[in-house]
Amino acid sequence: MKSAPVDCSVWPPRYDARYVPPPEQEHWFPDIECAPPRDRDALIFRKLSGQVRYAWERSPFYRRKWQEAGVSPGTLKTLDDLSKFPVVQKSELREAQERCPPFGDNLCIQPTEIARVHGTSGTTGKPTVFGVGRDDWERIGEAHARIMWGAGIRPRDRIMICSFFSLYVGSWGALKGGERLGATVFPFGAGVSGQTLMAVQWALDLEPTAFYGTPSYALHLAETARREGVDPRSLGFRMLFFSGEPGAGIPATKQLIEETFGGACVDMGTMAEMMPWMSNAECRHRTGMHLWQDVVYTQVCDPHTCAPLPAGSEGMPVYTHLERTSQPMIRLVSGDLTRWTDDPCPCGRTYPRLPNGIYGRIDDMFIVRGENIYPGAIEDTLRAIDGFGGEFRVIITRREAMDELLVRAEHARGVDTADAQERLKKTMRERLRARLGVHPIVELVPEGTIPRTEFKARRVLDDRDLYRTFVR
Numbered sequence: 001m002k003s004a005p006v007d008c009s010v011w012p013p014r015y016d017a018r019y020v021p022p023p024e025q026e027h028w029f030p031d032i033e034c035a036p037p038r039d040r041d042a043l044i045f046r047k048l049s050g051q052v053r054y055a056w057e058r059s060p061f062y063r064r065k066w067q068e069a070g071v072s073p074g075t076l077k078t079l080d081d082l083s084k085f086p087v088v089q090k091s092e093l094r095e096a097q098e099r100c101p102p103f104g105d106n107l108c109i110q111p112t113e114i115a116r117v118h119g120t121s122g123t124t125g126k127p128t129v130f131g132v133g134r135d136d137w138e139r140i141g142e143a144h145a146r147i148m149w150g151a152g153i154r155p156r157d158r159i160m161i162c163s164f165f166s167l168y169v170g171s172w173g174a175l176k177g178g179e180r181l182g183a184t185v186f187p188f189g190a191g192v193s194g195q196t197l198m199a200v201q202w203a204l205d206l207e208p209t210a211f212y213g214t215p216s217y218a219l220h221l222a223e224t225a226r227r228e229g230v231d232p233r234s235l236g237f238r239m240l241f242f243s244g245e246p247g248a249g250i251p252a253t254k255q256l257i258e259e260t261f262g263g264a265c266v267d268m269g270t271m272a273e274m275m276p277w278m279s280n281a282e283c284r285h286r287t288g289m290h291l292w293q294d295v296v297y298t299q300v301c302d303p304h305t306c307a308p309l310p311a312g313s314e315g316m317p318v319y320t321h322l323e324r325t326s327q328p329m330i331r332l333v334s335g336d337l338t339r340w341t342d343d344p345c346p347c348g349r350t351y352p353r354l355p356n357g358i359y360g361r362i363d364d365m366f367i368v369r370g371e372n373i374y375p376g377a378i379e380d381t382l383r384a385i386d387g388f389g390g391e392f393r394v395i396i397t398r399r400e401a402m403d404e405l406l407v408r409a410e411h412a413r414g415v416d417t418a419d420a421q422e423r424l425k426k427t428m429r430e431r432l433r434a435r436l437g438v439h440p441i442v443e444l445v446p447e448g449t450i451p452r453t454e455f456k457a458r459r460v461l462d463d464r465d466l467y468r469t470f471v472r
C-alpha cells in the first residue's frame with residue numbers, strides 16, 4: 001500500500017522523507033495548497049492545538065506568560081481564539097535567554113537534543129541564540145523543499161547559494177530545502193575578500209540554474225561580472241530566490257534583477273526566529289509572497305493592538321509555529337509592515353498573499369516633515385529611473401530646525417555631461433517628491449562610488465540626533 005506523503009493525524013505531523021512529486025506537477029501537496037481555505041483552516045487548527053498544548057506542557061516561558069494573560073490550551077476552541085493569546089516580543093526572547101542561558105526557558109527539548117545552534121548577528125542589540133532540534137531541522141527541510149518547489153525549483157536544478165554560512169539561517173535553510181527537494185546544491189558562501197569575483201568564475205564553470213542570496217548581493221555580483229566583461233545573463237540563472245532584505249518584493253528592484261540576469265526573481269522570508277523562514281514566499285508566478293498558512297500561521301495585525309486585520313488591510317505580520325518542538329514561537333511580533341489580500345493567484349494555491357511583499361519595518365520608517373517614509377519607497381523610485389547608477393544612501397539632517405532629506409545617488413556611466421546630470425537630478429527630485437511627499441535634496445556621485453554590501457544593506461543615516469547633541 002502506498003503511504004501518504006504526510007500524516008497529519010499526529011502532532012507533530014509525520015512526513016515521508018522519500019516523497020517527491022513528479023517534476024511536471026505544479027504543487028508539492030496539492031490537497032493542502034489548493035484546498036478551500038475553510039477546509040485547510042481545520043487542519044491548521046488541529047496543528048495549532050497540538051502546538052499550544054505542547055508549549056504549555058514543556059515551556060515555563062509560555063506557561064507563565066499565558067497564566068498571566070488568563071489563557072490556556074482550553075481557551076483555543078477555534079482558530080480565531082489564537083488572538084486571545086498574548087504576543088511575544090523579541091525583547092522577551094532576549095530576557096528569557098538572560099534568565100535562563102543560553103537558550104532561554106522557551107526551549108522545549110533537552111539541550112542534548114539540539115542538533116544545530118543558530119542566532120542573529122546582534123547588530124541591533126544582544127545576539128539571540130536559537131537551538132534547533134533534529135526533528136525540527138528535518139521538518140524545516142520538508143517545508144522549504146515544498147515551498148521552493150512552488151517557486152519552480154526541480155530536482156534537475158543546480159542551486160548556487162551566495163550568502164554567509166554562519167549563524168545566519170538564511171543560507172542553511174536554502175541548503176536544507178534544496179537537499180530535501182533533490183536538487184544539486186552548491187553552497188558557495190559570501191563575505192570573504194575576493195569571493196564575488198570567484199563567484200562569477202565558478203558560476204560560469206558550474207552553470208548553476210538557480211541563485212540564492214540577498215538582492216543587494218545579486219546586484220553586486222552582476223556589477224562584478226560586467227566589470228570582467230561577463231554579461232550576468234550568461235551566468236545562466238533561470239530563477240533567483242531571495243530573503244534577508246525586502247528588495248525582491250520591491251517592483252523596480254525585482255524588474256531590475258529579472259532584466260539583469262534574465263531569470264525569475266522570487267521573494268521569500270519571515271524572520272530568523274521563525275524557521276522554516278520560507279513560510280512567506282512567492283510561487284513561480286511572483287504575485288507577492290503567499291502566506292503558507294499550514295506551515296507557519298500568519299496573522300496580519302494592527303501594530304498597536306496586535307488584533308488581526310481583514311483582507312486588504314495594511315498591518316504587521318504576527319507569526320505562529322505549527323510544528324516546532326525545540327523553540328516554538330507563538331504569536332511572535334515581526335515589526336514588519338505589509339498589506340495582505342485573499343485574491344486568487346494563477347498558481348491555484350488558495351493561500352493569502354502579500355502583493356507588495358514586506359515593504360518596511362516599523363523601526364526603519366522615519367518621519368521627515370511629518371511624512372512617514374520607508375527606505376523601500378526610495379529604492380523603488382530610484383531603480384525605476386533610467387540613468388540611476390545602482391546604489392544610494394539617505395541622510396536625514398536638521399538645519400535651522402527643519403528636517404532635510406538628502407538622497408545621495410549614483411549616476412550610471414555615460415551620464416557624464418553637466419546637462420545630463422542636471423536632468424537626471426531633476427527627474428530624481430520630482431519622482432521622489434511625488435512618491436514621498438517631501439522635497440529631497442539630490443546629490444549625484446559616479447557609479448561605483450558608494451560601497452556595496454555583501455549582506456543586508458543599511459542605507460539610511462539619521463543625523464538628527466547628532467544635530468541635537470551639538471546644537472543646543
Ligand SMILES: [Zn+2]
Pocket residue numbers: 282283284285286287290345346347348349
Ligand atoms: Zn501563487
